[in-house]
Amino acid sequence: MRNVLITGASRGIGAETARQFAKNGDRVFINYHHSHEAAVRLAEELTDRGLTAAIIKADVSKSSDVGKMFAEIEEQTGGIDVLVNNAGIAQTKLFTDITDEDWDRMVATNLSSTFYCCRAALPYMIRQQFGRIINISSMWGQIGGSCEVHYSAAKAGIIGLTKALAMEEGLSGITVNCIAPGVIRTDMTSHLSDEDFKALASETPTGSIGTPEDVARAAVFLADDSSSFITGQVLGVNGGFVVS
């Protein structure tokens, strides 16, 4: 049974990703920061269905928390075979209003967390000459989003990290890929009105808004044992909104 760690899995895309991996027969570690009850409910939902899941608390924007999380997982199971770096925050602000604190929090939560988790996961993956790393970026990291410069920069950083790390780990049987979702209905986009969603859908070639399942299924595909020749890629899950 593969061990899969999904960061930020208490809600939204991360929670659905945990469901899909668990359904796939993997043991999932549901990382959360604030949403303890939601994480417990999700783990119970999965274990009640006979699937294998455990919760693990860590603020992944902090290197020390990530270190403790991996130490705990290694004690329980040896190490992580599949890492999904999904935890993230967004914020809409004029560029000139972004404070130092906003910037630091954005970069720490979206980008530094990915660095900390990849670094912690890799020694085990290298030892076993197998690993799958999937980093959740955003289409705004590909094309830039107005009034989301700090978010776009952090998500673009994830794409750079993914491509470079894929090159470094290619001979170790480890693939590193990115998913760049378009607009997905979760808490992160709950500030958008139905009118906003309608307008965004009409600008999208498929005429629709994405779901957490769309992203989760792409993650399961990239993590498959047979996806070994796919690495360093950015997979857009965006209904054709961005074509690269």
Ligand code: NAP
């Ligand atoms: P969401 O519904 O707001 O959920 C965010 C998740 O991240 C929560 O489980 C939250 O955990 C966790 N998280 C935040 N900060 C954390 C930290 N410091 N340590 C650990 N966990 C943390 O967001 P979502 O829409 O599912 O987004 C998931 C990922 O997809 C993010 O990286 C986001 O940028 C990306 N994305 C989303 C969209 C979209 O349209 N929704 C589009 C493109 C990319 P707690 O509640 O437990 O704190």
